[in-house]
Amino acid sequence: MVFQILTLFPERYRYFLESGLPSRGLKKALLELRFRQLRHFADPRRPGRVDDLPYGGGPGMVLEVGPIHRALNSLPDTYPVVFFTPRGKRLNQQMVRSFASLPGLTLLSGYFEGVDERVAQNLVDYEVSLGDFVLGSGDSAAICFLESVSRLIPGFMGSDQSHVEESHEAEGTLEYPQYTRPPKYMDWEVPPILLSGDHGKIAKWRKEQSELKSRNM
Known part of the structure; x- marks a missing residue:
């Protein structure tokens, strides 16, 4: 471009x-x-x-x-x-x-x-x-x-899927919260569902969190 x-x-x-x-x-x-x-x-x-x-x-x-x-x-x-x-x-x-x-x-x-x-x-x-x-x-x-x-030009990001679930990609929506290692830092813990390996439940949780953040913005 x-x-x-x-x-x-x-x-x-x-x-x-x-x-x-x-x-x-x-x-x-x-x-x-x-x-x-x-x-x-x-x-x-x-x-x-x-x-x-x-x-x-x-x-x-x-x-x-x-x-x-x-x-x-x-x-x-x-x-x-x-x-x-x-x-x-x-x-x-x-x-x-x-x-x-x-x-x-x-x-x-x-x-x-x-x-x-x-x-x-x-x-x-x-x-x-x-x-x-x-x-x-x-x-x-x-x-x-x-x-x-x-960053929306094909090939510009490491993966063309990188921006698909980001904030504002769907009108009026914010992205769900993100976490990484360690699972516990001091007494701050990653939500257990993200460590469960159940991708269906994780997807549902992410959708709910995205909707919650979007309502509160």
Whole structure:
């Protein structure tokens, strides 16, 4: 799957891409990432400047439409553009699954006081938010999105079944509790049913626990 990323800080993605599953995904050619540094597409009369004061006054600076438009036009492929913004639709697992079915996506991060509204009106296909809180930039949101979508690419996880019973794979449900060795630590014990070897009872217990956690979330 191809991710085309428009950003002011491509270095922020380095640790994510050089560690764990993303690193292996790149080596196995399951992921292809193409970065565009927005400052490279600034107006030649203002080298490196991609923001300006907001019309009508107010605090902060606004990311200009021109560098974003030029950066998009420089990309070799046209994929849906996902813009990370507080006003976007809140991301959920069903949306992640839908995005993961596509051959590629273009990710756009917001910065400063905001982004010129003409970007959302004319250049963006999806506006996405991680929740009702504010980040310093959209890069953190883009990295979370990238990880969430990537792990659903066939072959990306150690097993393609790894995500099947996870939280939110079925709408509104949380995964059952997990335990591992030792069976007793201090006076904290693993539920005996998980040690019973009775897979039917274990499956029933897990379903009940999942439903209980989901009701209480």
